[in-house]
Amino acid sequence: MVPRAGFEPAWACAHWLLRPARLPIPPPRQEPLLILKSKSFFVNIKAESKGANSVRIGIRVFIIWFILWLGVGSVSVWFIFINTQDWRLTLFSAVAFIAITLMAGTLALLVQRIIAMHYQQKRLEKLRAEWTAAQSSLKQLVSQHSKLEKLVQLLHQFILSTKQQDVLRSLLHELPKFLGLSSMEIVVFNARITYGVWDQGSEQITLMELDSRDKTSLPQWLLGQMTREIRQVQDSLIIPIVSDSDIIAVMKLSRNSKFSFNDDEIRFMEAIANQTALALERIKLISFLENLSVTDALTGIANRRHFEWRLSEEIERARRYLYPLSALMLDLDNFKRINDTYGHIVGDVVLKQVAQRLRDALRRTDFLARYGGEEFVILAPQTPSDKVFILAERLRRVISESPIKVDENLSLQITISIGVAVFPDHAQNESELVKAADVALYKAKQSGKNRVCMFEPELVKGGEKNVRA
Numbered sequence: 001m002v003p004r005a006g007f008e009p010a011w012a013c014a015h016w017l018l019r020p021a022r023l024p025i026p027p028p029r030q031e032p033l034l035i036l037k038s039k040s041f042f043v044n045i046k047a048e049s050k051g052a053n054s055v056r057i058g059i060r061v062f063i064i065w066f067i068l069w070l071g072v073g074s075v076s077v078w079f080i081f082i083n084t085q086d087w088r089l090t091l092f093s094a095v096a097f098i099a100i101t102l103m104a105g106t107l108a109l110l111v112q113r114i115i116a117m118h119y120q121q122k123r124l125e126k127l128r129a130e131w132t133a134a135q136s137s138l139k140q141l142v143s144q145h146s147k148l149e150k151l152v153q154l155l156h157q158f159i160l161s162t163k164q165q166d167v168l169r170s171l172l173h174e175l176p177k178f179l180g181l182s183s184m185e186i187v188v189f190n191a192r193i194t195y196g197v198w199d200q201g202s203e204q205i206t207l208m209e210l211d212s213r214d215k216t217s218l219p220q221w222l223l224g225q226m227t228r229e230i231r232q233v234q235d236s237l238i239i240p241i242v243s244d245s246d247i248i249a250v251m252k253l254s255r256n257s258k259f260s261f262n263d264d265e266i267r268f269m270e271a272i273a274n275q276t277a278l279a280l281e282r283i284k285l286i287s288f289l290e291n292l293s294v295t296d297a298l299t300g301i302a303n304r305r306h307f308e309w310r311l312s313e314e315i316e317r318a319r320r321y322l323y324p325l326s327a328l329m330l331d332l333d334n335f336k337r338i339n340d341t342y343g344h345i346v347g348d349v350v351l352k353q354v355a356q357r358l359r360d361a362l363r364r365t366d367f368l369a370r371y372g373g374e375e376f377v378i379l380a381p382q383t384p385s386d387k388v389f390i391l392a393e394r395l396r397r398v399i400s401e402s403p404i405k406v407d408e409n410l411s412l413q414i415t416i417s418i419g420v421a422v423f424p425d426h427a428q429n430e431s432e433l434v435k436a437a438d439v440a441l442y443k444a445k446q447s448g449k450n451r452v453c454m455f456e457p458e459l460v461k462g463g464e465k466n467v468r469a
Contacts, residue, residue: 062108066105069101069104070101073097073101076093076097077090077093077094077097080093140264143264144264146178147264147268150174150175150178151268151271151272151275153174154170154171154174154272154275155275157170157174158170158275158276158278158279158282161279161283162283162286163283164188164190164194164280164283164284165194165196165207166283167276167279167280167283168186168188168194168196168207169196169205169207171184171186171196171251171272171276172184172186172196172197172198172205173198173205175253175272176198176200179253179265180255180257181198181200181253181254181255182199182200182254182255182256183197183198183199183200183254184197184198184251184252184253184254185197185198185219185221185251185252186249186250186251186252187218187219187222187249187250188248188249188280189212189247189248189249191212192209192210192211192212193209193210193211193212193218194207194208194209194210195207195208195209195210195219196208200256219252221233221236221238221252222250226240226247226250227240228240228242228245228247230266230269230270230273232260232261232266235254235255235256235257235260236252236253236254236255237252237253237254237261237265237266237269238250238251238252239251239252239253239269239270239272239273240273241273241276241277241280242273242277243277243278243280243281248277248280248281249276249277249280251269251273251276253269293305294306294309296369296370298348298351298352298370299351299352299355299356299370300352300355301355301359301368301369301370301376302367302368302369302370303369303370304369304370304371304372306369307367307369307371307377307379308430310367310369310379311327311379311430311433311434312430314367314379314381315423315429315430315433317381318381318423318424319424323381323382324382324383324384324385324422324423324424324425325379325380325381325382325383325422325423325433326379326380326383326384326385326388326391326420326421326422326423327377327378327379327380327420327421327422327423327433327434327436327437328377328378328379328380328388328391328392328395328418328419328420328437329371329375329376329377329418329419329420329421329434329437329438329440329441330358330375330376330377330378330395330416330417330418330441331374331375331376331416331417331418331441331445332350332351332354332374332414332415332416333414333415333416333417333445333449333450334415334449335347335350335373335374338350338412342406342410342412346406346410346412349404349406350404350406350412350414351370351374353404353405354376354399354404354414354416355368355370355376357398357399358376358378358395358398358399361394361395361398362378362395363380365380365381365382366378366379366380366381366391367379377434377437378395383422384422385420385422385425385454388420388422389420389452389454392418392420392452393452395416395418396415396416396418396450396451396452399414399415399416400413400414400415400416400450415449415450416450417441417444417445417449417450417451417452417453418441418444418451418452418453419437419438419439419440419441419442419443419444419452419453419455420437420440420452420453420454420455421433421436421437421439421440421454421455422455426455436455437455439455440453440454440455440456441453443456
């Protein structure tokens with residue numbers, strides 16, 4: 001259709017109003033990464049394009065209706081003038097039409113503003129909800145990051161720990177303030193129970209050993225039935241530490257506040273419990289291997305290697321604090337005859353029972369070791385010559401006064417010979433002290449056995465004061 005001459009501007013305007021809205025379509029883009037595990041609160045570009053398209057279509061529809069309204073109004077005023085030929089009525093009609101048009105336009109703008117405000121309010125509420133979700137996700141990630149950082153810190157301390165007390169001390173030092181606890185208790189089950197506690201009032205860490213047979217010394221919350229599951233009792237959280245289906249320790253976390261432990265904290269403590277179990281088992285294995293390397297397999301007392309380490313430490317300590325250190329070398333009399341007569345199995349039984357008797361008769365500060373074969377050695381710190389001789393005589397009587405019962409049908413009378421030397425009276429270092437005690441033991445053997453002999457300078461060639469000659 002070709003427009004008439006003179007109507008080109010009107011035709012172009014009508015063509016622009018009536019043509020469909022065409023907006024450039026943005027190229028496809030990848031979905032944004034889901035940061036903070038929630039919807040991004042930024043406005044989606046596609047949604048904005050749809051909104052802009054709707055606004056443009058609304059403006060065009062309004063212009064079309066406005067032009068149609070002006071056309072109808074103009075035609076109505078024209079018909080009034082043609083039929084009445086009254087300029088006043090026509091002018092009044094035109095003014096009334098204009099007033100109605102202005103009122104309708106104002107009402108339309110007001111409705112549009114209300115609709116726009118409603119749309120903006122919904123959009124604002126959506127953005128506020130997305131912002132709240134983003135904040136919540138951010139707080140959750142920050143909390144998880146802090147928990148992960150604390151877990152790594154504890155793992156580092158666990159690696160450096162060589163004793164169970166070190167692991168307990170690390171837990172009691174790091175967790176209470178991090179979790180906002182009022183008190184924390186840890187119990188580790190060994191031959192003797194290790195009990196650790198932290199209290200908010202004193203903020204002091206207390207570690208102690210408890211007797212598992214004495215129920216009155218145990219915490220009351222530990223007397224109930226233990227399960228392998230984490231359980232929450234009122235304001236406390238009971239966390240078992242499990243290794244190979246066995247409960248090796250238990251933690252109790254308490255809060256004064258009314259807020260219970262949430263799921264994130266429970267999962268965090270579950271991870272802490274797993275790592276604590278690994279740390280305790282590692283320390284137990286290390287302790288077992290260390291004990292195996294310094295313990296005599298037959299008698300269960302220290303071996304010669306352990307004795308040499310302990311002798312060096314005791315010599316340095318005696319030299320520093322200026323106190324005497326006595327060494328006792330013991331040998332079973334006629335032990336070869338027992339092995340030849342009854343066999344090595346009976347000889348092993350005799351060695352075990354002799355070691356047990358010696359261990360029971362010694363003081364807690366004394367150190368007993370198997371030196372080799374049927375020889376034993378004892379270190380007695382802070383024991384001068386007169387007192388160590390009394391100790392040696394008591395040990396000799398402990399062995400000789402009652403026979404060793406091998407089985408129901410066999411009991412053997414055993415005696416021992418003991419040589420005694422004292423640092424610094426008879427020696428100035430480790431090797432000299434052992435040699436002096438060995439020389440004294442040789443004298444006891446040569447003097448008839450079953451006796452105690454003190455080292456004397458005359459026993460060494462030249463009669464020097466100690467064995468350095």
